[in-house]
Amino acid sequence: MTAAPRPSPDEDDRLEAAERRWRQDVLDPALARTGQRQEAFRTQQLHWPVQDVYTPRDLEAIGFDYLKDLGFPGEFPYTRGTTPGGYRQDFWKMLQVTGFGTAKDSSERWSKMLEQGLNGFIIEYDLPTTNGYDSDHPLAEGEVARAGTAIDTLPDMVQALDLPWDKLQHLNSVCNAPQPVNLAMILAALEEKGIDPASFTLQMSNAILIEYTCVGRYIYPPKHGLRIATDCIEYTIRNCPNWIPITVVSAQIYAARANPVQELAFGFSIAMEYLDATLERGFDIDEVAPYWSFVTGLEMDFMEAVSKLRAYRKIWARLMKERYGARKPESMELRLISSPGTTGLTLQQPLNNIARLAIQMLACAAGGGAYAITTPLHDEAHALPTEEAVRTGIAVQHIVAHETGIADTVDPFAGAYMLEVMTKRMEDEVMAEIEKIDAMGGALAAIEAGYFQKELARSQRARFSEIEDGVRKQVGVNHLVDPDEDRAIEVFKLGQEAERKQVDQLTRIRRDRDEEMVAKALERVREAAMGDENLVPPILDAVKALATQGEICDVMRDVFGVYHPDSLTSGV
């Protein structure tokens, strides 16, 4: 193999001279006439200085080495993609985040979406479910079946999974804090329906450490949260080897206004915390690393987005190879879902969001490497998406896939001077931040000390100020504002009916079940929680005995305690 062509010293001198000449003779006179739009230019999230032009000399300056930094698609360090043929082999999977109402409401809608050409979807549960409360808990009032599907007991899950299984390839279930209960519900429902778990991929987020960082749907103190997440990972790897038990949704950190460096550094540190906990259970790195998956968020700065996606793959590959000594390629190949629409959408002039989503989609495709992309919805801000929005979102996916040609070359922007400079800088800064978190004792310690939370609070404040002060332009918000715009917010209203139905069903199940069996099963869960035993099997038994999700979580609340964070903002 020959070394990649690099500018020779002579050539470098020639370039430098040429650039100097261009600046003096061409650029400066032009600017003397027109001036520049603004004095300096910076990227949107990271505020990195942006040069007027980038040349091969910029690559030289960062020590860019084609084989070391890029190589070829499907090979270490995977900057150019995790599959050799990229999207020429197959387009990304097109997923949809959805879920509302009772299990029946949801399964009807999901079935329709699968018929419409989606390969799978991401189930969202309502707030009581994700917080580990039953639908009749006092805190649940008004929230039941509102922001997602309500699941209290096994019959709810059986109903929710009433789907055309021949069309379903991928199911993603987001229920972080009570994830072992959620896993058990799905396993028991599949058993009851006679569906082979190997016939599709179940992906769990199981990303409880992110909930402490920014989302807030936690139950137990972080170290216990980590333990039950690890129980799910271990159980799944041993029993359902084609499922994905852990998804680090760094998109949530991004949605909480992390900049791309923070998103990746916090996300990877969290991923490694789970990885270390799993390795402690006697696995080899190559047995478990391939199960780690990620969801990243998108914003509007195109070059930041593309370089982030490329750096994301490269850093994971390096971490697995260099830190963990992984040998199998699958361990180093980042399993990534991209999520356009994470941030950057506006409540004002919602149709503008279609343009934003198309650009973000394009960045996803250009950055490549994501095996799945969620379908963006332009009116998702706060309402249940309309059918039209769902259709448009699917159309945007297909427009980018079929009409732009972007998917026909693997990593099409590789070698672009600016992009490679940014990708390298992204990599270096993320690595430096990861080392900083290492020095604090890792993600768990950093979360317990409130470091992630405080950094995010600062970023949030800065971001809001930029937009309020007009430093950063956002169409419809602080630029091209329509003073007459009617900004009436439509919030999807289910009415009390879904809540009442759900509570009725729960009451009925509690009345008819065998209480003694429930009590015995819950006692087993308690014993497991107090010791080191994996919690999934006893929870599976409890679920089958018709214990409710809230009851199972209460047993663990009792054993582990309930987490009360330090003030999210104190000391900021």
Place this chain on the structure above:
Amino acid sequence: MAERKIRVLLAKLGLDSHTVGVTVIAQSLRDAGMEVIYTGLRQTPDMVVQAALQEDVDVIGISSLSGAQMQHIPKVLDKLREEEIDDKLVVVGGVIPDEDADSLLASGVDRVFTMGAKTSEIAEFIREWWDEQQSSHASVSSEGA
């Protein structure tokens, strides 16, 4: 004599765990010189009112993004009435549909800030209300003197 500070209670009711807005507003009010008491998540109306009483805040700010505002906020207002508290400014922020906002305003909320409101706007609104209170208070005491 030490100066008077505006004290603001910021609360999240129910299971709504979206904290970006409340975090940003807490910092913005702090930077506007106010003392912000943050209750944390999963508050009940009773918890909010008890905190407001014990902390003797001037302003109660409730952030709601999950859509359950009509379940909780009217109960906060009822409790305030029960405790005969009428000297506190009650401000709601978040994703509030117009009809909910109208109904909240009618039942005693002083102002609803929907998404897109500037954080500085909220601080200014509180400051103006406070100045007005101070001047009316001052005139009452001078009349009394």
Place this chain on the structure above:
Amino acid sequence: MPRDPVALAERAREGHTASGARLIRMLEEGDEGALLGLRALLPHAGRAHVLGITGPPGAGKSTLVDRIVGELRRREKRVGVIAVDPSSPFSGGAILGDRVRMNTHATDPGVFIRSMATRGQLGGLSKTAFEATTVLDAMGFDLVLIETVGVGQDEVDVVELAHTTAVVSIPGMGDDIQAIKAGILEIGDVFIVNKADLPHADRVAKQLTAMLHLREPAEDGWDPPIVKTEAERAKGIPELVDTIERHRTHLETTGGLARKTRRRSERVFHDLLRERAAARVLAAQSDGGASILAALREGEIDPYSAVDALISEG
């Protein structure tokens, strides 16, 4: 809500939360009239046991306070909590988040939680915090806990004025004991090693023991005990509360209580005198002292001459 301090004091004594809170607020604002209310309460105060809790940030103080409150409630004591957080030196505002960790007691009528910012005020935090404990004391709370952020001298002052001072440390804070060494080791009555499930908890306890041996023996013969806790899981809390109560009994039997109360009175006297005198001197200036402060900032006058100028004019 009235601002008549004596009326407020009256209602506070009857247990009216809002009135007590308003009086504390007025005292915090340095309202001279509020002292009338405070004086009306003094005859009814003096029964509460004042417990100061300090230690470095991250030691889990709020959770610990939450658990101590829980244990005291089980013992049917009424508890007041004053939680101190720093003010922003830039804006003078503050974000006070200690309630977050005490949510379990949010609606318990036997618990009163008041968050307080340091404010960097003239008389010092100690004066205000202690005025607030007096109000809570007169309102019938059996124990008043003061939790500080544990960094400034201000707070050392606060806990020093408590009847019992508990100093919290945890294993693994780098230079374990160094963090709490500055001055505070001298004043602790009870030392808590929290997060005792972490490695090196025993080492921290041993280090503490060694360092306490270097301390001057207490004149009242109290040998500060070291208690290990795991606040998150409520472990070691009953033992801690027993120890705190034992210290209270010790103070009562050795006359320490009276001594501490005297020290506190003296301190409040000095703080108050300093504050009032300074305020008076400044008020005597036609511009409230603004011009001399401006001159000071510009470097036109040194602080010594500035004070001389004010005092001689006054």
